[in-house]
Every structure is written in structure tokens, then in C-alpha cells.
Amino acid sequence: MQKKNTKSLTRLLSALFFSAAMCIVFTHNADAKGAAVLQPSDCIKCHSKEPRSIEENGKKHQTDVTCLDCHVEHPPEGTNAIPACSMCHSGEAHYQLENCMGCHSDPHQPLNLQIAGDITGPCLTCHEDQGFEMQDNPSKHTDVSCTFCHNVHGLIPDCSKCHEPHVAGQTTTECLACHPVHSPLMIEYPMTTPRPYCTACHEEVGELMEQTRTKHQTFTCAFCHRGEHPNVPLCRTCHGEPHSQTTHKKMPECLECHLDAHNLVK
Numbered sequence: 105m106q107k108k109n110t111k112s113l114t115r116l117l118s119a120l121f122f123s124a125a126m127c128i129v130f131t132h133n134a135d136a137k138g139a140a141v142l143q144p145s146d147c148i149k150c151h152s153k154e155p156r157s158i159e160e161n162g163k164k165h166q167t168d169v170t171c172l173d174c175h176v177e178h179p180p181e182g183t184n185a186i187p188a189c190s191m192c193h194s195g196e197a198h199y200q201l202e203n204c205m206g207c208h209s210d211p212h213q214p215l216n217l218q219i220a221g222d223i224t225g226p227c228l229t230c231h232e233d234q235g236f237e238m239q240d241n242p243s244k245h246t247d248v249s250c251t252f253c254h255n256v257h258g259l260i261p262d263c264s265k266c267h268e269p270h271v272a273g274q275t276t277t278e279c280l281a282c283h284p285v286h287s288p289l290m291i292e293y294p295m296t297t298p299r300p301y302c303t304a305c306h307e308e309v310g311e312l313m314e315q316t317r318t319k320h321q322t323f324t325c326a327f328c329h330r331g332e333h334p335n336v337p338l339c340r341t342c343h344g345e346p347h348s349q350t351t352h353k354k355m356p357e358c359l360e361c362h363l364d365a366h367n368l369v370k
């Protein structure tokens with residue numbers, strides 16, 4: 105109880121002092137009733153931190169608005185000293201979010217973002233496409249938040265931050281050639297994909313291909329296994345039926361004679 109009294113007394117005193125100070129500072133700027141009228145240039149006389157903050161990195165809150173556009177009133181007379189963001193920002197999904205200052209931690213440096221914790225929903229107010237891609241292609245990446253990977257806004261992580269490559273030296277760009285990161289199980293690769301990138305997991309097939317003496321020996325795996333992993337082609341897709349109809353009728357399986365797709369015998 106006593107504490108509260110002391111506090112309100114301090115408040116009263118500071119209000120009195122403040123009103124007096126305002127009069128001293130602003131006697132040259134008065135409204136019709138003779139009360140002090142603040143100009144943007146006055147603020148710095150008593151507040152050093154905020155003007156400096158804006159000066160350093162105020163972005164459009166420096167160029168497009170003044171202190172007074174936001175702080176339309178001043179204590180002790182005015183109770184509406186702190187503006188709501190919605191005073192100027194409304195009408196878009198992003199502006200319906202809660203706790204704007206949870207991310208825009210300093211209204212005087214609005215793009216100085218503090219992105220902390222696991223965040224997904226708020227990101228989708230601007231990056232809807234990535235959200236749909238994740239939902240339409242469920243993978244273990246769908247189970248983590250956007251900020252699990254993008255912990256600083258706009259930062260693109262290397263895969264190696266969290267994964268071992270299949271083959272030493274594989275770069276993130278190469279990973280992305282097979283795995284679109286927001287749908288990593290939609291694995292599709294170009295025909296030029298080097299063989300070691302496949303034999304990392306299909307070692308035996310690689311060894312068989314080393315043995316064949318036919319023209320197949322030099323092919324990349326992806327030349328035949330085109331498109332989506334693990335697509336398996338038919339010999340007929342490329343060769344049709346090159347022998348006599350009698351042969352193909354009697355022995356419809358090409359591999360009855362050519363033995364193995366990878367260690368092809370001619």
C-alpha cells in the first residue's frame with residue numbers, strides 16, 4: 105500500500121515537472137489554448153535513444169512517417185501516446201497476426217527482425233506457395249517449422265548443416281538437383297546426373313555396369329532411369345522389338361538372352 109502511494113506521488117511529481125519542462129521548451133510553439141505543441145524536431149531534446157535508433161535503421165518509419173504520426177499524443181495530457189500498428193497497417197493477412205512486436209521487436213527499426221522459436225503460420229501470410237508445397241508433399245521436412253531451417257529471415261541453409269552427403273563433396277546445389285527442399289521425397293534428376301551419385305546407394309548395380317562390354321557401359325544411370333526415382337524403363341521403350349516377330353513371340357523377355365540390364369550380354 106505504502107509502495108503504491110510512493111509510486112503515484114513520484115508520478116505526480118514527474119508529471120508536474122514534465123509539464124513545467126514542456127512549457128519551458130515549447131513556449132514558442134503553442135496551440136490556440138496556449139498549450140505546448142510538439143514538433144518532431146523537439147523530441148530529441150528529451151529523448152535520445154529513439155531518434156538515434158530511427159536515424160540508424162528506421163527504413164520507411166524514418167522516410168514515410170514522423171514521430172508525431174505515430175505518437176499523436178504525449179503524457180501527461182495525452183493517454184494515446186503509443187500507437188497500435190493497425191492504425192496504419194491493415195487489410196492484409198499479414199496485418200491480422202498477433203503480437204507484431206514479437207518479430208518487429210523495435211518499431212523504430214521495423215525491419216530489424218527477431219525471429220525466435222518455431223514459426224510456420226505467420227510465414228505463410230507471405231510465402232503461401234512454400235506452405236502448399238510442404239503440405240501437398242508430406243515429408244519429414246513438413247514436420248519441422250519454417251524457422252527450423254530459416255532461423256534468420258531470408259537465410260538459406262546448406263543441407264550439410266543437418267545431413268551427411270551420399271558421396272563426399274556433394275554440394276547443396278547438387279542435392280537440390282534431386283531433392284526440392286520443400287518436397288524432398290519428390291526425387292527427380294537430370295539425365296546428366298553422375299553415376300557415383302546413384303551407386304552411392306546402388307553399389308552392386310554400379311559394379312555390374314563396369315563389367316558389361318556393350319555400349320550400355322558408358323551410360324549414366326539416369327539416362328535409362330529417367331525422371332522420378334525409382335523409375336524403371338522397359339528395353340522396348342528405347343529399342344522396340346528389333347528381332348524377328350517369331351523370336352519375340354517365343355521369348356518375350358529380352359533378358360532371357362541379354363541376361364542382365366546392367367551387365368548386358370550381346
Ligand code: HEC
Pocket residue numbers: 118122125126129142143144146147148149150151171172175178179180185186
Ligand atoms: C521536455 C522533454 C520531452 C520532450 C520534448 C518530449 N518528451 Fe516524450 N517524454 C518525456 C518524459 C519525461 C516522458 C515520460 C513521461 C511519463 O512516463 O509520464 C516521456 C514519454 C514519452 C513517451 C512514452 C509514453 C508512454 O505512455 O509510455 C513517448 C512515446 C514519447 N515521450 C514521445 C515523444 C515524442 C514523439 C516527442 C516529440 C514529438 C517527445 N516525446 C518529446 C519528455 C519529453
Ligand code: HEC
Pocket residue numbers: 147148151154155158165169170171172173174175186187211212
Ligand atoms: C511507426 C511508428 C513510430 C514512429 C515513427 C516512432 N515511434 Fe516511438 N514508439 C512507437 C511504438 C509502437 C512504441 C512502443 C514501443 C514498445 O512498446 O516497446 C514507441 C515507443 C516510444 C517511446 C517510449 C519508449 C519506452 O521505452 O517507453 C519513445 C520515447 C518514443 N517512442 C519516441 C519516439 C521518437 C522520438 C520518435 C521520432 C524520432 C518516434 N518515437 C517515432 C512507434 C513509433
Ligand code: HEC
Pocket residue numbers: 162163164165168169173174187188189190191192193204205208211214215
Ligand atoms: C502512423 C502510421 C504507422 C504506424 C502506427 C506504424 N507504421 Fe509501419 N509503416 C508506416 C508507413 C507509412 C510505412 C511505409 C509504407 C508501407 O510499407 O506500408 C510503414 C512501413 C513499415 C514496415 C516496412 C518498412 C520498410 O522500410 O519497408 C514495417 C515492417 C512496419 N511498417 C511495421 C510496423 C509495425 C510492426 C508497427 C507497429 C509497432 C507499425 N509499422 C506502425 C506507417 C506506420
Ligand code: HEC
Pocket residue numbers: 189190193198199200201202203204205206207208215217223226227257
Ligand atoms: C512471425 C514474425 C512476424 C510477425 C508476428 C509480424 N511480422 Fe510483419 N514481417 C515479418 C517479416 C519476416 C517481414 C518481411 C521482412 C522483409 O521483407 O525483409 C515482415 C514485413 C512486414 C511489413 C512490410 C512488408 C509488407 O509486406 O507489408 C509490414 C508493414 C509488417 N510486417 C507489419 C506487421 C504488422 C502490422 C504485424 C502485426 C499485425 C506484423 N507485421 C507481424 C514478420 C512478422
Ligand code: HEC
Pocket residue numbers: 198219223226227228229230231250251254257258259260
Ligand atoms: C510480410 C511478408 C513476409 C513474411 C511474413 C515473411 N517473409 Fe520471407 N520474404 C519476404 C520478402 C518480401 C522477401 C524477399 C523476396 C525476394 O528477395 O525476392 C522474403 C525472402 C525470404 C527468403 C529468401 C528468399 C530468397 O530467394 O533468397 C526466405 C527463405 C524467407 N523469406 C523465409 C521466410 C520465413 C521462414 C518466414 C517466417 C518466419 C518469412 N519468410 C516471413 C516477405 C515475407
Ligand code: HEC
Pocket residue numbers: 224227228231234235238245248249250251252253254260261262263280285286
Ligand atoms: C529443411 C529445411 C527447410 C525448411 C523446413 C523450409 N525451408 Fe525454405 N528453403 C530451404 C532451402 C535449402 C531453400 C533454398 C532452395 C533452393 O534454392 O532451391 C529454401 C528456399 C525458400 C524460399 C525461397 C524461394 C524458394 O522456394 O526457393 C522461401 C520463400 C522459403 N524457403 C520459405 C519457407 C517457408 C515459408 C517454410 C515453411 C513452410 C520453409 N521455407 C521451410 C530450406 C527449408
Ligand code: HEC
Pocket residue numbers: 242243244245248252253261262263264265266267276279280283285288289
Ligand atoms: C536445419 C536442418 C535441416 C536442413 C538444413 C535440411 N534438412 Fe533435411 N531433414 C532434416 C530433418 C530433421 C529430417 C528428418 C530426419 C530424420 O528423421 O532422420 C530431414 C529429412 C530429410 C529427408 C528425408 C525426408 C523423409 O521424409 O524421409 C531428405 C530427403 C532431406 N532431409 C533432404 C534435405 C536436403 C536435400 C537439404 C538441403 C537442400 C536438407 N534436407 C536440409 C533437417 C534438415
Ligand code: HEC
Pocket residue numbers: 263264267268269270274275276278279280281282283291293297301302333
Ligand atoms: C542423384 C540424386 C540425389 C542426389 C544428388 C542427392 N540425393 Fe539424397 N536421396 C536420393 C534418393 C534416390 C534417396 C532415397 C529415397 C528413398 O529412400 O526412396 C535419397 C535419400 C536422402 C535422404 C533420406 C535418408 C537416406 O539417406 O536415405 C536424405 C536425408 C538425403 N537424401 C539428403 C541428401 C543430401 C543432403 C544431398 C546432397 C549432399 C543429397 N541427398 C543428394 C537422391 C539423391
Ligand code: HEC
Pocket residue numbers: 270293297301302303304305306325326329333334335336
Ligand atoms: C540415398 C540412397 C539412394 C540413392 C542416392 C539412389 N537410390 Fe535408387 N533406391 C534407393 C532405395 C532405398 C530404393 C528402394 C526403395 C524405393 O523403391 O524407393 C531404390 C530403388 C531404386 C530402383 C529400383 C526400383 C524397383 O522397382 O526395384 C531404381 C531403378 C533406382 N533406385 C535407381 C536409382 C538411380 C538411377 C539413382 C541415381 C540417379 C538412384 N537410384 C539413387 C536408394 C537410393
Ligand code: HEC
Pocket residue numbers: 317318319320327328337338339340341342343358359362364365368369370
Ligand atoms: C533409355 C534407352 C535405353 C534403354 C531403356 C535400353 N537401351 Fe539398349 N541401347 C540404348 C542405346 C542408345 C544404345 C546404343 C545404340 C547405338 O549406339 O547404336 C543401346 C544399345 C543396346 C545394345 C547393343 C549394344 C552394343 O554394344 O552394340 C543392346 C544389345 C541393347 N541396347 C539391349 C538392351 C536391352 C536388353 C535393354 C533392356 C534391359 C536395353 N537395351 C535398354 C538405349 C537403351
Ligand code: HEC
Pocket residue numbers: 299302303306309310313320323324325326327328329336337338339359365366
Ligand atoms: C541401359 C539402361 C539402363 C542403365 C544405363 C541402367 N539401368 Fe538400371 N535398370 C534398367 C532396366 C531395364 C531395369 C529392369 C531390369 C529387369 O526388369 O530386371 C533396371 C533395373 C534397375 C534396378 C532394380 C533392379 C535391380 O537390378 O536391382 C536398380 C536398382 C537399377 N536399375 C539401378 C541402376 C543404377 C544405379 C544404374 C547406374 C549405375 C543403372 N540402373 C543403369 C536399365 C538401365
Ligand code: HEC
Pocket residue numbers: 339340343344345346347351352355356357358359360361362370
Ligand atoms: C533369343 C534371344 C534374344 C532375345 C529374346 C532378344 N535378343 Fe536382342 N539380340 C540377341 C542377340 C544374339 C544379339 C546379337 C546379334 C545381333 O546383332 O543380331 C542381339 C542384339 C540386340 C541388339 C543390338 C542390335 C544391333 O543392331 O546391334 C539390340 C538393341 C537388342 N538385341 C535388343 C533386344 C530387345 C529390346 C529385346 C526384347 C524386346 C531382345 N533384344 C530380345 C538375342 C536376343
